Amino acid sequence: MEIESITLKMIRSPLKSPFHTHLETVYDREAIIVEARDKDGRTGYGETVPFSSPWYTEETIKTCYHMLEDFLIPMTLSGNWEHPNELSELWKGIRRNQMAKSGLEQAIWDLYAKQKEKYLGRLMGGKKQYAAAGVVIASNDRKEALRQIETFSAEGYKRYKVKISPSSDLSMLAAIRSVYPDLPLMADANSAYRLDDTVHLQKLDSFGLQMIEQPLGVDDIAEHSLLQKEIKTPVCLDESICSYHDAKSAIMLGSCQIINIKMARVGGWSQAVKIHDLCVQNGIPVWCGGMIEFGISRAHNVALASLEGFSIPGDLSSSSRYWEEDIIEPDITVRNGEVKVPDSPGIGFRINEKRLKELTVYRETFKAM
Template sequence: MIIKKVIMNHVKMRLHEPFKTSFGTIQDKDFALLEVVDENGTTGWGESVALPDPTYTEETFKTSWHILEDFLIPVLLDKEISHPDEVEEIFSPIRRNYMAKAAIEGAVWDLYAKRKNLSLAAALGGTKKKIAAGISIGIQQSKEELLNKIAGYIDEGYKRVKIKIKPGMDIEVIKAVRSRFPDVPLMADANSAYTLEDIDHLRKLDEFNLLMIEQPLGVHDILDHAKLQQSIKTPICLDESIQSLNDAKNAIELGSCQIINIKIGRVGGLSPARQIHQYCKDKGIAVWCGGMLEAGIGRAFNIAISSLENFTLPGDTAGSSRYWKEDIITPEVVVQNGYIDVPSNIGIGFEPDRKRIQKYTVKTTIYNH
C-alpha cells in the first residue's frame, strides 16, 4: 500500500466531568484525528492521545501536531508499505514522540486491516470475542462521592475499579472503599506521586488486598521500584516507566513490577505494544490496557489490542458514555455485564461519524505531495 494523502483534524471535545489525577485536572480534550488514504482511496483512521500539558509524558497535543505535520507525515507520504510493522522502522530516525507516532501508525494498521478484509483485532492476532471492562475514577471531592460512584459502576457490571491516589488522599480513602466494598477487585493508581522515602507508608496498602498499585514512584525510577516491590506485598504495575520494549525488559529483569500497563500511545503504536505483550507473555508478566481519555477511534484500538491472549486483567476501556455525551463513532462502545464485544467488522470495527466529527472539529489540514 502507498500512502497518498493524510487528512488531520484538530478535534476538541468536553468530558462529562473533570477528570482529576495527582498531576492535574482535564475537562476539555484536544486531539488530532487522522485519516490516511492509499492509492485506491481506502481510508485508515487514527487518534492522538497526548494531553494538553506535559505532565503524563513530555508530549502535548501541540507538540504531537508539530511532529506529525513537520516530520512523520512527510516521511510517510508516497511510501510503499507492505505491513504496518515497517512504520516503526520508518520513524526510527525521529526520536521518541511516541504518541505522535502511534496516532498515524494506528491509522496505517486500520488501513492494512481493511485491505486484508480483516478486523483490526484479527490483524493483530487477537483471539478474544469480548474483553473485560474496568473503570478508572479520578480523585473526588469527598469519600462519599467516591463511594457513590463506585457503587454505580459496580451496579453497571464493571469488573475492576481503579481509583487515583496521592499523598494525603490514599490510605484512608482506600480503607473507606474496602470497608464498603470488601470484595471488589480494586487497584490504586499513584501516577508517580511517591518516593522511596514513602516505603513504610506504602506498605500499609498490603492489608487491603489490592490487585496492584500502579506507578507509585517516578517515571525513571525502575531501580527504586525494584526496591519497593521487594518491600511490599502489593503487586506493582508500571505505567509511565514503560515506554519501549527495552524498558519492559529492564523492569522485568530487575523485578521492578509484577504487572505492566500497556498504553498504545505511550509505547509508540500497536506494533511496539504487540512486542511488549509477547515479551511479557513469555516472561509470565500479566498485562492490561490503560486508557488516555480516548474518543471512539482511540477506544477502538484499545479494544483490539486487548483481544490479545496475555491481556488477562480488565483494562480502562469503559463505554463511550462514561466520558462523552456523544462519541464520534457508530455504534458507540457499550459495556454489557462488564464486557465489551470485540467487533468483527473490518478495520477498527466502528464507523467514524463524519457529522459528529465535523461538529467538534476546530480545523482540518490536508497533506499530499
C-alpha cells in the same frame, strides 16, 4: 502499500465530568484524528491522545501536531516502505514522540486491515470475543468516589481503579473497603511517592489491592525493583514503560509483577504487540491502559485487548463514561463487565461523521507527491 493522503483533524470536547488526579484536573479533552486514505478511497483512522499540557508525558497536542506535520507525515508519504511493520524502522531517526507515532501508525494499520478485509484485532493475533472492562474512579472526594463506584457497578465492571496520593490514600481506600470489601480494586499513584515512603506504602498491603500502579518516579525502573521487594501488593508499571527495552529492563530487574500497555505511550501497534509477547513469554500479566480517549483510540484499545495476554481488565469503559456523543458508531458499551469485540474490517466501528465534524476545530490534508 500506497497512501494517497493523510489528514489531521484537531478536535475538542468537554468531559461529562472533570477527571481528577493529584497532578491535574481535566475538564476538556483535545485529540488529533489521523485519517490515512488510499487511491481506492478507503480510509484508516488513528487518534493521537496527549493532553493539552505536559502533565502525563512530555508530549502535548501542539508538539504532536508539529511532529506529525513536519516530520512523520512527510517521511511516511515519501518513504520507501511496503508494510506497516516497517514504520518503526522508517521513523527510528525521530527520538521518542511515541504518541505522535502511535496515532499515525494506528491509522495506517486500520487502513491495511481494511485493505485485507480483516478485523484489526484478529490480524494481530487476537482471539477473544469479549474483552474484560475496568473503569477509573477519578475523584479526590470520598463520597463522590463511592457514588461513582455505585453507578459503574450497575454495568458490572470487573476492575475499579482509584487515584491516590500520600495525603489521601489511606482514608480513600479505607472508605471504599468499608462499603465494598470484595471490590476488585487497584490504586494508581501517578508517581506520587518516593522510595522513602516505603513504610507508608506497606500500609496499603492491608487493603487487598490487585496492584499499585506507578508509585515511584515517572521514568524510574531501578527503585521500583527495590520497592517491590518490600511490599506485598504487586507493582504495576505504566509511565516508565515507553518501549520494548523498558519492559525488558523492568522484567530483568524484577521491578514489577504487572505491566500496563498503553498503545499511545509505547508508540503504536507494533511496539505494543512486541511488549505483549515479551510479557507472555515471561509470565507477566498485562492490561490495556486508557487515556480518556475518544472512540477511535478506544476502538484500537478494544482490538489490542483481544490478544490473549491481556488477562487483567483494561481501561475499556463505555463511551458514555466521558462523552454525551462519541465519534464512532455504535458506541462502545460495557455489558456485564465486558466489551464485545467486533469483527468488521479495520477497527470494527464506523465513524460518526456528523459528530466528528461538530468537534473539529482545525483540519489539514497532506498529499503524496
